[in-house]
Structure formats: structure tokens, C-alpha cells
Amino acid sequence: MSPHDVLCVLLERLGANDGTAVLISEHELTHWPTAAVAVLKSQGMLVKASPASSVVCPGCEDECVMPVHVLNYPTGRAAFVVCGRRNDVCRVPVASNQLEQWQxxxxxxxxxxxxxxxxxxxSAxxxxxxxxxxxxxxxxxxxxGHLVLLPDGGSLKLTLAGHSVALGDLLxxxxxxxxxxxRALTRLVDQPIAGGGDQESAAQRRERLQKRVDAERARGNxxxxxxxxxxxxxxxxxxxxxxxxxxxxxKAGSKW
Structure with missing residues (x-):
């Protein structure tokens, strides 16, 4: 698995989730290239998420998704799932890297x-x-031009000056x-498509700029x-x- 493959996996999962947060377990990350994972974390593309509340039970081949129970001891903590579906399996220990996850x-x-x-x-x-x-x-x-990231039917795309291009072709x-x-972005913005692109009304632009001015003034600039x-x-x-x-x-006759 190459660093490029890692990026493709992340973009595909995000596209399938319309850009909202996607969780990845620490266990899965151990199978990815170490250098690539280090870059993802250091550049803020992977951030630590809350521990998983459920996992795939490692007790047998059925691979059931089960809730996790955690007990804290003076020497540490133990995580496990409780299986009531089989007579030969009861409390199944869960490794810590199965609970740790990133998003x-x-x-x-x-x-x-x-x-x-x-x-x-x-700002948000x-x-x-x-x-x-x-x-x-x-x-x-x-x-x-305004560079905007959008979901696009199972993938992510960038729009700029009326152009639309897959994120994976630029990042x-x-x-x-x-x-x-x-360079590709520069070519796109310097060749705008008339009437295309991410449109902003005069009122929206005025409101956005006023917020920016107010923010800079509040900072003491x-x-x-x-x-x-x-x-x-x-x-x-x-x-x-x-x-x-x-x-x-x-306008005359308008309700607004």
C-alpha cells in the first residue's frame, strides 16, 4: 500500500460519507505505511477521536459487532465484550488499539x-x-476566485472560477x-467560465466582507x-x- 493509495482510501470514504467525519481505528492504521500515517497526523488530516464504544468481537469467526465494557484498575484498565450467543465464549478481551480511533x-x-x-x-x-x-x-x-470543496457523488471535488475538478487530481x-x-489551479482561475462557478450575491458578499472587517477591528488591527x-x-x-x-x-408585488 503506497502513500497515494492511503490518500485514495481516505478520499473515497469521505466521498461516500458526503464529506462528514469518518472514523479509522488505530488497528487499521497499523497496516498502513508508517511514514504516510505520520504525515497524516502531523498535518492535521487525522485527529484523535473518542474511543470506540463498540468493536468487532475477536472471540470467534462470526465477527459480531458488540458494545465494549471497560474496567479501571490501579494498574491500568481492561476492555472486553460479553458474548451471550455461544456457550464456549463469555468475556472476550479487546486490545487497546481496537478502541483507539482517529477521524x-x-x-x-x-x-x-x-x-x-x-x-x-x-470562519465557521x-x-x-x-x-x-x-x-x-x-x-x-x-x-x-473562491476555491470551494464539495461532495460529488461518492467523491470530493474542488470548484474554482466555474471549473470543477476531482480533489484526487490535485492533492x-x-x-x-x-x-x-x-499550477493547475492557477490555469483554472485565469481561465474563468462565464456564468459558472460558486456564485455569491452582492448582499452575501457585503455581509461576508463586513464580518471580516469587524473581526480584524476586534483583533486591534x-x-x-x-x-x-x-x-x-x-x-x-x-x-x-x-x-x-x-x-x-x-420589487413591487414582492412579499419581502
Missing amino acids: TSANLIADLLARLLGLRRP SDTADSARWEVGLFKGRQHS FLESQRFEVDR GAFNKTVAEEEGIGVSRLKQILAAKPEPP
Whole structure:
């Protein structure tokens, strides 16, 4: 099993789970390449999860999923399952690595992509949609666009400037590090598809930028407008225009 195979396994499981958290036991990780697992943990793509509350019972070939019982002793603790289905099996010890587990998620991958690309991710309050993970504003040589991670029918994809590409075609796990194809992203953002991509209304953009300005001001950043304008790839005067714009009045006959 190569590091690339490990990444493919994780992306496939996440895709099948629509990007929500996927659990992986420490026992399974012992069968993966040690160097690859170390990179996954050090880069935050695998984070420690709560111990498993149920396991596949190792007592016989039936492999039943059973709840785990844990007893604490002065010298340590013992975990076991209780089998009432067979006369020759009762209390079955469970190894500690069967209880230890890790988790990954699309949100963790979005964090990883943002670090690799040097982007600032929006705060959780800016992205209420649980099936959409914005990575950040990606700047090419000529244009900028919002890089967004989405589930895609059993896989994960990135959308940028109207383009859509499988995450596995851009993110790679080498023996000692992750790599992302920045050149491919630059080509995509510099060749935007008119009318395509992740659309944001004027009101949504104004609200998002106002939150960023408020956050920078709260941090004590005296150049809050300049900071946010540079992130957005616009001038300070243009930022002020956007924030000062008033919502359009409701159209005649509208309920809102």
C-alpha cells in the first residue's frame, strides 16, 4: 500500500460519507505505511477521536459487532465484550488499539489545502452550509476566485472560477509531505467560465466582507480595511463602496 493509495482510501470514504467525519481505528492504521500515517497526523488530516464504544468481537469467526465494557484498575484498565450467543465464549478481551480511533473530514482537508496554498479560510459562521467547505480566495496571475470543496457523488471535488475538478487530481501524498498542484489551479482561475462557478450575491458578499472587517477591528488591527481588501484582491476604496452599498428595495408585488 503506497502513500497515494492511503490518500485514495481516505478520499473515497469521505466521498461516500458526503464529506462528514469518518472514523479509522488505530488497528487499521497499523497496516498502513508508517511514514504516510505520520504525515497524516502531523498535518492535521487525522485527529484523535473518542474511543470506540463498540468493536468487532475477536472471540470467534462470526465477527459480531458488540458494545465494549471497560474496567479501571490501579494498574491500568481492561476492555472486553460479553458474548451471550455461544456457550464456549463469555468475556472476550479487546486490545487497546481496537478502541483507539482517529477521524478525518472534508473540513480538515479544507484546512490542509488552505495551509498548503497560503489562504485564509472563512470562519465557521461565514459558511453555514455543512456540505460546502470554502478553502479561501485563490489568486492567479490575472484573476482571483473562491476555491470551494464539495461532495460529488461518492467523491470530493474542488470548484474554482466555474471549473470543477476531482480533489484526487490535485492533492497528492508523497512519502514525507502533501503536495497540491498550484499550477493547475492557477490555469483554472485565469481561465474563468462565464456564468459558472460558486456564485455569491452582492448582499452575501457585503455581509461576508463586513464580518471580516469587524473581526480584524476586534483583533486591534488598525489597518483592518487594507487587510481585508488585500485578501479579496481589491482596493480599499472599492471595499468601502461595497460595504456602504444599501440593499435594493423590494420589487413591487414582492412579499419581502
